[in-house]
Amino acid sequence: MGKILLFYKYVNVEQPEATQAWFKELCGNLGLTGRIILAHEGINGTVGGSDESAAQFIEAMNAHPLFFGMDIKDAPGDEKYFPRMRIVVKNEIVHLGIDPKELTVENTGTHLTPAQAHELLNSKPENLVIIDTRNNYEARVGTIPGSMIPDKRYFREFPEYIDEHLDELKDKQVLMFCSGGIRCERASAYVKEKGVSQEVYQIEGGIHRYIEQFPDGHFKGTYYVFDGRIGVKVSDDILTNCDICSIPCDFYVNCMNGRCNKQFIACPECIEKHQECCSTTCKELVETEAVPVRKKPVIAVEERFKLLEAQQ
Ligand SMILES: [Zn+2]
Numbered sequence: 001m002g003k004i005l006l007f008y009k010y011v012n013v014e015q016p017e018a019t020q021a022w023f024k025e026l027c028g029n030l031g032l033t034g035r036i037i038l039a040h041e042g043i044n045g046t047v048g049g050s051d052e053s054a055a056q057f058i059e060a061m062n063a064h065p066l067f068f069g070m071d072i073k074d075a076p077g078d079e080k081y082f083p084r085m086r087i088v089v090k091n092e093i094v095h096l097g098i099d100p101k102e103l104t105v106e107n108t109g110t111h112l113t114p115a116q117a118h119e120l121l122n123s124k125p126e127n128l129v130i131i132d133t134r135n136n137y138e139a140r141v142g143t144i145p146g147s148m149i150p151d152k153r154y155f156r157e158f159p160e161y162i163d164e165h166l167d168e169l170k171d172k173q174v175l176m177f178c179s180g181g182i183r184c185e186r187a188s189a190y191v192k193e194k195g196v197s198q199e200v201y202q203i204e205g206g207i208h209r210y211i212e213q214f215p216d217g218h219f220k221g222t223y224y225v226f227d228g229r230i231g232v233k234v235s236d237d238i239l240t241n242c243d244i245c246s247i248p249c250d251f252y253v254n255c256m257n258g259r260c261n262k263q264f265i266a267c268p269e270c271i272e273k274h275q276e277c278c279s280t281t282c283k284e285l286v287e288t289e290a291v292p293v294r295k296k297p298v299i300a301v302e303e304r305f306k307l308l309e310a311q312q
């Protein structure tokens with residue numbers, strides 16, 4: 001098995017389109033898959049490939065005038081963990097829905113190393129508020145218990161959530177976290193800008209770096225990831241239930257009905273019974289060929305069970 005690399009950097013990219021072409025050639029040559037978002041404000045990416053390709057990619061980044069010195073995280077995986085390579089140019093490298101000129105990372109919250117964040121969580125000051133800035137379906141399977149969890153499907157709904165909850169942040173020490181750290185960079189700037197909290201912190205490198213250093217720390221359950229693995233078990237705690245039969249379970253599956261495409265939680269028995277569909281209705285539609293059948297996931301369900309077993 002090779003590697004999945006995760007990285008971001010806020011840096012002034014003068015010509016994102018030219019940079020996009022450069023990345024297309026590089027990733028094509030190295031046989032990488034995944035997704036890279038470029039904007040004038042920087043880069044955000046996840047790629048998968050062989051160990052050798054991953055090493056060459058890191059080398060190319062460190063030799064690049066803009067992207068040298070990026071914190072590049074890795075996880076087990078390879079080019080089969082993503083359906084294709086997508087390199088796109090957007091206005092923001094994470095879609096918060098606020099113009100990067102209006103909200104920059106200049107005013108970002110104080111970075112705490114995983115060890116400092118762990119210390120803060122251990123000492124639990126009375127005025128500490130933790131915010132899980134990830135989406136509701138991510139936090140559903142794993143989080144730091146006691147966190148405020150915005151019930152939102154998209155990150156762009158985050159500012160509205162904060163506006164509605166300012167009272168709860170008043171005079172508080174706010175500790176924010178996301179998966180790799182990138183979402184907190186501008187989200188923490190947004191909270192700081194409101195001027196109500198005593199301090200605004202973010203976990204440097206997000207949950208990814210935190211659980212690397214503190215696998216038995218404050219994060220409980222499954223860490224949701226945006227590659228073929230979907231979930232990585234961190235602790236034995238199961239925070240939610242099968243959407244079909246309600247037994248404790250936190251395993252995500254994508255409905256095989258191509259028109260439904262719902263990502264839902266299902267236990268092994270329900271996966272089998274409904275043949276990877278979210279409901280009896282979807283199962284019947286697929287069986288009678290009344291709808292297009294979804295392409296098999298990049299990592300088959302059986303493979304993912306094996307990966308989880310191997311992890312334990
Ligand atoms: Zn079930």
Ligand SMILES: [Zn+2]
Pocket residue numbers: 255256257260261262277278279282
């Ligand atoms: Zn369905």
